[in-house]
Each structure stands twice: as structure tokens, then as C-alpha cells.
Amino acid sequence: MKKATKLRNLITNNDILIAPAVYDCISAKVAENSGFKIAFTSGFSLSASLLGKPDLGLLTASEIIERIKYISASIDIPVIADIDTGYGGVLNVMRTVNEVVLAGAGGIILEDQEWPKRCGHFENKSVVSSSNHVQKIRAAIEARDDSELVIVARTDALSVHGLDEAIHRGRLYADAGADIVFIEAPQSKEQMIKIAQELEGIPLFANMIEGGKTPMLNSEELATLGFKICAFALSGLFSATLGLSDCFRHLALYGNTGELLDRMSFNDFKKLIELPKYLELQERYKE
Numbered sequence: 001m002k003k004a005t006k007l008r009n010l011i012t013n014n015d016i017l018i019a020p021a022v023y024d025c026i027s028a029k030v031a032e033n034s035g036f037k038i039a040f041t042s043g044f045s046l047s048a049s050l051l052g053k054p055d056l057g058l059l060t061a062s063e064i065i066e067r068i069k070y071i072s073a074s075i076d077i078p079v080i081a082d083i084d085t086g087y088g089g090v091l092n093v094m095r096t097v098n099e100v101v102l103a104g105a106g107g108i109i110l111e112d113q114e115w116p117k118r119c120g121h122f123e124n125k126s127v128v129s130s131s132n133h134v135q136k137i138r139a140a141i142e143a144r145d146d147s148e149l150v151i152v153a154r155t156d157a158l159s160v161h162g163l164d165e166a167i168h169r170g171r172l173y174a175d176a177g178a179d180i181v182f183i184e185a186p187q188s189k190e191q192m193i194k195i196a197q198e199l200e201g202i203p204l205f206a207n208m209i210e211g212g213k214t215p216m217l218n219s220e221e222l223a224t225l226g227f228k229i230c231a232f233a234l235s236g237l238f239s240a241t242l243g244l245s246d247c248f249r250h251l252a253l254y255g256n257t258g259e260l261l262d263r264m265s266f267n268d269f270k271k272l273i274e275l276p277k278y279l280e281l282q283e284r285y286k287e
Helices: 003-012 025-033 043-051 061-074 090-103 130-144 163-175 189-198 219-225 235-254 258-263 266-272 275-284
Strands: 017-022 039-041 079-082 107-111 150-155 180-183 205-208 229-232
Touching (some): 003 150, 025 039, 043 061, 043 235, 107 130, 130 150, 150 163, 163 180, 163 189, 189 219, 235 258, 266 275
Parallel strands (some): 017 229, 039 079, 079 107
């Protein structure tokens, strides 16, 4: 079964989907092994991990697509790929969608910011007209052809034009054919309740960022409000960075990993990267 088909089937179920953001193959495999049914790539995490730079539109389409290809190939669960604004006009969106389908993604997030975009929880964002983004959504639908790629339409209009305009855009994007609507960075539970009420019947995407603008709600609370996907965009990146910081700080101070040893296992890591499977294949085809 195609990963896009898997994702569509999951969306039709009643259960809310928790989607951790992944940024490389190790984080993707950890997500899958932890029992998650889907994952997504966050532009913030990719920019930080690949470039060591903030999410300010610095990543190119080719860099994004290459990382999506490796991540998608490393796991069996569907990946929703953040493709920012599509990297240009409608023709660029169509080419990006073609490439993402070939890369094996199950879905995309396509946003209505002006380029260069910036992280949805940063200040001073700007957005294109709603009609411009509607055309991009329609172009993405045509470009996906029969792949069943799931299209998440994101709007950043809330911080620019207010909640009512963001909700209006969400409805327009759903009417244009988007499968899921993502209103970025609501700043209170009351705003999230209004989004869910005004867009009732439309699958909704919520983005939880520790220290971000949106209140941190758990998946049960979000499901009760009416959200379909609960994404944790930076939890993995923050945790991995904290773990590396602890390890390297200890190593720099004491010249060994000492008390951290009980948190490290070569055997566990070999299982994560499926070493036994590849050794068996190598042995099977040995001359």
C-alpha cells in the first residue's frame, strides 16, 4: 500500500494522530519504533540540523526533497513533508509536488506566507493573497495526479490579519480541495476552540511547540476540540540537543562519559539501524 494511501486511511479513523517532527533517519526510526503511526518533517528542524541556521527561508527545495527522500525510505510509516511555500509560483509548486511524490512522502504542508518565509512562531510574518494560495493548492492537487498525496493547507494569516481572516482562509483552502487545514500559531485555547467550531467537519492540524505561541494541549484535549493531527514540531530536536549537550559537557569536563554510560547501548543502537537484517542479507549473497 502506498504511504499516501496509508495516511488517508488513518485520517478517516476517529482517533487523533500524534505526529512527531523528524529531521533525519535516526529521529525517523526512533519515531517509528516508538509506535507512532505517522511523522512529519519540520522546516525549522531541517534548517537547524542541516544548516545550523534558523527557519528564515534559507533551505532550498532540493535540500528539502533530498532529506525527505532519505527519511521516507528509512521507515514504513507515512511522512508529511513540510514544503514551505512550494518555492515559487504555481509551476514551482507543481514541480515540488512531483519531486515529493517521487521521494515517497505521504503528504505535504503548503503554506501561504510570502517568500522568504519564517518559522510560524516568529514575529513579522507576511502572507500572500488567499486567491494566490488557492491557486497553489489547485496546482498541487493537479500535480499529485493519482498518488493520493495528502495536502495540508497552512495559513499564517492569524498573526497578520487576525483570527477571522485565518478561519476564512482555512475554509477557502478546504473548498479548493485541501485535505487538512492548518491554522498556525493560535495564541489561546479560546482561539483554538473557535477554529474548531468555525471549521467543523474539516480535518484540522494543530502544532505544539514548547515555548511557542500556542498553548500546550495534549492529544486528548485536541481531539475533544475537534483536531485530527496533533504535531509536536520541535520536541525531538529539543530533546536530542539537550541529550547531546549533557553528554558533550560531561565529556569536556571529565574526559569520559562516566555516569551517562547506563543511558548508552551499542547493542540497542545496532538494533535501531537494523544491523542484523543487513548482516543476514550480506551473508545470504556471499560468494
